[in-house]
Amino acid sequence: MASLHGDLSHLLPLTYKQTITAWLEEDCPSFDYGGFVVGEAEGEAKLLGKSKGIVAGVPFFNEVFSQLGCTVEWNVKEGDPVETITTCAVVRGPMRKILLGERVALNILARCSGIATKTNALLTILRSHSWNGILAGTRKTTPGFRLVEKYGILVGGADPHRHDLSSMTMLKDNHIWACHNKSQSTTPTTIAAAIPAAIAAARAAAGFSTKIEVECRSVEEAHAAIAAGADIIMLDNFSAADVAGAAKLLKDEWTAKGKARGTFLIEVSGGLNEGNAAQFAAEDVDILSTSSIHQGVGIVDFSLKVALR
Known part of the structure; x- marks a missing residue:
């Protein structure tokens, strides 16, 4: 950054x-x-x-x-x-x-x-491991004090991430299943299969100027999100051992399909702190997000x- x-x-x-x-x-x-x-x-x-x-x-x-x-x-x-x-x-x-x-x-x-x-x-710590990606906060802020907390993150040299629900569209598993249930369809039966419809609905509402991020718990879900046009793929609660391989696989496979590197970003989140964040700082990871820099x-x-x- x-x-x-x-x-x-x-x-x-x-x-x-x-x-x-x-x-x-x-x-x-x-x-x-x-x-x-x-x-x-x-x-x-x-x-x-x-x-x-x-x-x-x-x-x-x-x-x-x-x-x-x-x-x-x-x-x-x-x-x-x-x-x-x-x-x-x-x-x-x-x-x-x-x-x-x-x-x-x-x-x-x-x-x-x-x-x-x-x-x-x-x-x-992250820079000492030669990782040049983006360190970001989260939306886990104190009600009424968010502006001060986000400001502190900026002064500390990191990215504040989205400030509120209007800043970006982030689709978590609950959003995807709720979108699927709203359609009252008998299919799909997995999060991965339900992702395209959720992204399409988000894009129709938010338009071209708002980024869409999708929380993915597997490589299968990440592939589905990228195929449907997500701007940011969040690999949520992946182990440190799995992150580097998953991020590289996604970047390599989609580059081979003609999607230019950088067309989508890969964010890693879930339990990151000073003691373990460097383990997730892989070359193909663009963003590490954590509430440990502002919560508690x-x-x-x-x-x-x-x-x-």
């Missing part, structure tokens, strides 16, 4: 600002008792990185304090590695507002940075400390 250059905040939809507003309202739905003690005097607080990791989530952190009338001056750039202890930024503004945004901003930054750090660690991932620890006068 080519490196993504430029300011990633330019990717964000305007709706992320509304989300930040909602999170601030959730954290202080009525009286701010601690803020009453502090008052509106101007002050500053240092953002300290307390554990090693990669900084991610800067636009969200900035927006929290922007909405509260504060400014943030960064000493590090997004995507930079930080050591313990690093002064990453200084927040300035009314003390009550700094402390009002503190926990929301830190929670976002810690989680997003944790995802970027985990993503980069797995990507580094630890944080990078940050704190905000008020500067003493």
Whole structure:
């Protein structure tokens, strides 16, 4: 995957600002008792990185304090590695507002940075094995927090994969059987035989501009999906020993039939993590997708400390 250059905040939809507003309202739905003690005097607080990791989530952190009338001056750039202890930024503004945004901003930054750090660690492992394919996340994200998690994956150097059900058509076994049952036909009797009708229905609805991916549990199903025009073949829960042979076989056989290499992509998914992903990084595998880089991932620890006068 080519490196993504430029300011990633330019990717964000305007709706992320509304989300930040909602999170601030959730954290202080009525009286701010601690803020009453502090008052509106101007002050500053240092953002300290307390554990090693990669900084991610800067636009969200900035927006929290922007909405509260504060400014943030960064000493590090997004995507930079930080050591313990690093002064990453200084927040300035009314003390009550700094402390009002503190926990929301830190929670976002810690989680997003944790995802970027985990993503980069797995990507580094794969590159060390001379695999130049695409590492991708999945749609197993936290409701309400998906944009931040996908953003963290991007900062970490991987592909976020589809953002939602509208981003791409992914046909799993349930979709294929449900499509077959809807037709009330007595045939076919296998997933492989039912795949063409499901792909045809998806293509009719999604049109030429939307990619279609099919989850395949066997080489037979993969052949059926390729023949029916799928753009991406997901080899799901194949063993490491079987992946390389299956991917090569599919690429070789369809190239021999006149289908140019690269016409379809092969994705491998199912239980991949730092301990085993390199075993699946075969030459003919284009994409490795895993939720291990964003689901249940630890944080990078940050704190905000008020500067003493």
